[in-house]
Amino acid sequence: MTDQGSAPAQGAAGADRAAAGSADGADHAGRRPAGASRRSFLTYLVAAPTLALVTRAGADALAPQAAHAVIPTLPAIADLVDLGDLFILAGAPTSALLALAVETDGTIRFRLPREEVGQGLTTAVAMLVAEELDAPLASVRVELDDARPELLFNQLTGSSNSIRSLYGPVRQCAATARARLVAAAAARWKVSPSGLTTANGVVRAPDGRTADYGSLSAAAAAPGLIVLGASPKPAAKHALVGTPTSRIDARAMVTGAQKYTLDLQVPGAKPCVVRRPPSLGGSVRSVANLAAVQAMPGVLHVVTVPTGVAVVAETFGQALDAKAALQVSWGPGPADQLSDAQIRTKLRAANPAPLLPPLLTPYVDAEFDFAFVSHAPMETNSAIADVREDRAEIWSGLKSPIVARETIAADLGLPLSxxxxHVVQAGGSFGRRLFFDAALEAARISKACRRPVRLMWTRVDDTRHGRMRPATYHRIRATHLLGEVLSFEHRVAAAETDFRHGLGEIITATVASLPSGIGNATLAQTLFLTTVKSPYHFGLTTQALTEVPTGIPTGSWRSVYSANTRGAEEIVVDELAAATGKDPYRFRRTFLKTEAQRAVLDKVAAEGEWGRAMPAGCAQGIAFHEEYKSRTACLVEIDTRDPEHVRVTKAVIAVDVGLPVNPRGLEAQMIGGLTDAISTTLRAGLHLDKGLPLEGSYSQFHWAKQRDTPRDVRVFVLPATGTEPGGAGELGVPAAVGAIANAWARATGSKPRSFPLDFDVDFTPYPR
Known part of the structure; x- marks a missing residue:
């Protein structure tokens, strides 16, 4: 569920901590000087010799959308509020606590309290800063902030919410900086600031005098400077925002200069790997050959932690050899008796038949199974930890750093202070880095070894022992009569999703004060009700979730409940169209609720030549999805003539996010969602066997390779239809799932019911 990286960028999203270091006093390893803290950093900003500010949390500095996030007291509250609204409401009190600095050379540094995982967030935020400051984009440096507990609920990256929640506050912060620079120039020239203009990092007077921002930065920091009110530009005056822009870190990614967690040079940190149990959540009973392994070349430490046996060595190769040599006796895990068949039985038992009887009306019934799915980011779990008796320092790719810091401090028995x-840019996430498993594990190992460690999860570790999207089972019944849909009931049973990464706290704190509606729902149901909504006028529509505890480690996966739930619904929409003798595109168009929804559907139908003749075994599919104040439609063409290699050959996507900040980034997001949908609809899933996934690598997990993706992909970003941006990171998956499944159904004449569609164990599993 998250702001997610596009599939082409999975392995190309790292972090340059050397650049970040110059803003906060850190050295080139990203380490702070002794005694430095977040409080001292903020104090430094406020008292800096050049312009450096932390915008205040006053009403004039809050995001415009914070005012919109007032929750109405209505019975149908879930129909009016989405999860992003809850996030914005929860984060509003601290949304303006942003830090920006302008240096004497004109460099603008902005500290971003979110995580970059390949979704292009740093580029979009840099565009907002450059737009409001009237500065060159190349002069803006966006650096990831450390965990900042004072932000409360305002440092979690997820639910397609980063741009939605940051759009107002970032612009206000940059506009405030611009106002101070203009005021400094006015004071220098003894003129009214109202007559000055800014462009390309320069303040210009009517008589032609100019001053660049760097030369004004010291004067702009003067406490006594009189500054006029600062207001962000209206969207109509945007020159950069809304323009397709390439990633600011693209060169570093393609040249290998981008730094990931394990690229950081932390003095004394030694390579570390962990021997993990043969079933999920198993425990260590004993190690039979501990002394022999400790004597192996390069081995420095062998220690037991709750998640397994850790080996620290001089090199990763030596650590891996020692890990393989360990002879460990294991205790059982909580899911040892569970395999796919047992999970399916549990979910079906928790999901009774729909309550609404069809009576005398025609109806469509459908049941769907979706397998467990790995997040599969290109960069596996990793972390660096330096734990001493009186302090600890952690580096990792983290989307919930505040909860990570609190949890690690409590586990180590250290004061939070x-x-x-440190938050490091990560190579993909798709929800995986909401959890901080590697950071906590590295901290425990470092404490046990009394030295810094560089922990790496292997690909097998990440695939088998990482968290996964829960398996789900769906029952849908839709009744219709004389071309009208009278009712649409969808019941979902899912393996329980773990929200202990911070999202749960945000939802709980936000909805606790609501007098009705979602305020009375459970945590999972709240998330379900605020993300899964039917876009169609389908009479009496009900959607319900039941979660089943399994002991299997789960986590939010891109689109969370929507990928499966709305994907399944879009399949049934096609079957309803067939049952009523209607064309699938025209049927959707008839029942969609708004003109904005119909606009994206019409766009893909026109651009994709819906209804064109195709060879036998090939077909088109179409689907629609709306979420997080954004909407999209997807049209695909599929070739099933080779059953061993079913391919999506073409995709046309239209997307409306209200106000697009970076259309090129949106294209990448939608292509990433398409790739995720191709993978999980056709071949990618996890087989659970006696408490452990059989898959252990990309080759076994069958994620879509380049040859499996369409050569012809066109993404149409609709012009701005609103004044604020909607969410995009998770938007693209559900419609693509529906479109691919519908194309497959039309091409094969079969009804898709179990996903992925091709789910054979066609590999030899790695040993446990």
């Missing part, structure tokens, strides 16, 4: 957590 003695634990520093």
């Amino acid at each position: 003695k634990v520093t957590v």
Whole structure:
């Protein structure tokens, strides 16, 4: 569920901590000087010799959308509020606590309290800063902030919410900086600031005098400077925002200069790997050959932690050899008796038949199974930890760093003030880095070894022992009569999703004060009700979730409940169209609720030549999805003539996000969602066998390779239809799932019911 990286960028999203270091006093390893803290950093900003500010949390500095996030007291509250609204409401009190600095050379540094995982967030935020400051984009440096507990609920990256929640506050912060620079120039020239203009990092007077921002930065920091009110530009005056822009870190990614967690040079940190149990959540009973392994070349430490046996060595190769040599006796895990068949039985038992009887009306019934799915980011779990008796310092790719810091401090028995957590850009996430498993594990190992460690999860570790999207089972019944849909009931049973990464706290704190509606729902149901909504006028529509505890480690996966739930619904929409003798595109168009929804559907139908003749075994599919104040439609063409290699050959996508900040980034997001949908609809899933996934690598997990993706992909970003941006990171998956499944159904004449469609164990599993 998250702001997610596009599939082409999975392995190309790292972090340059050397650049970040110059803004916060850190050295080139990203380490702070002794005694430095977040409080001292903020104090430094406010008292800096050049312009450096932390915008205040006053009403004039809050995001415009914060005012819109007032929750109405209505019975149908879930129909009016989405999860992003809850996030914005929860984060509003601290949304303006942003830090920006202008240096004497004109460099603008902005500290971003979110995570970059390949979704292009740093580029979009840099565009907002450059737009409001009237500065060149190349002069803006966006650096990831450390964990900042004072932000409360305002540092979690997820639910397609980063741009939605940051759009107002970032612009206000940059506009405030611009106002101070203009005021400094006015004071220097003894003129009214109202007559000055800014462009390309320069303040210009009517008589032709100019001053660049760097030369004004010291004067702009003067406490006594009189500054006029600062207001962000209206969208109509945007020159950069809304323009397709390439990633600001693209060169570093393609040249290998981008730094990931394990690229950081932390003095004394030694390579570390962990021997993990043969079933999920198993425990260590004993190690039979501990002394022999400790004597192996390069081995420095062998220690037991709750998640397995850790080996620290001089090189990763030596650590891996020692890990393989360990002879461990294991205790059972909580899911040892569970395999796919047992999970399916549990979910079906929790999901009774729909309550609404069809009576005398025609109806469509459908049941669907979706397998467990790995997040599969290109960069596996990793972290660096340096734990001492009186302090700890952690580096990792983290989307929920505040909860990570709090949890690690409690686990180590240290005061929160003695634990520093650095957020590092990560190579993909798709929800995986909402959890901080590697950071906590590295901290425990470092404490046990009394030295810094560089922990790496292997690909097998990440695939088998990482968290996964829960398996789900769906029952749908839709009744219709004389071309009208009278009712649409969808019941979902899912393996329980773990929300202990911070999202749960945000939802709980936000909805606790609501007098009705979602305020009375459970945590999972709240998330379900605020993300899964039917876009169609389908009479009496009900959607319900039941979660089943399994002991299997789960986590939010891109689109969370929507990918499966709305994907299944879009399949049934096609079957309803067939049952009523209607064309699938025209049927959707008839029942969609708004003109904005119909606009994206019409766009893909026109651009994709819906209804064109195709060879036998080939077909088109179409689907629609709306979420997080954004909407999209997807049309695909599929070739099933080779059953061993079913391919999506073409895709046309239209997307409306209200106000697009970076259309090129949106294209990448939608292509990423398409790739995720191709993978999980056709071949990618996890087989659970006696408490452990059989898959252990990309080759076994069958994620879509380049040859499996369409050569012809066109993404149409609709012009601005609103004044604020909607969410995009998770938007693209559900419609693509529906479109691919519908194309497959039309091409094969079969009804898709179990996903992925091709789910054979056609590989030899790695040993446990």
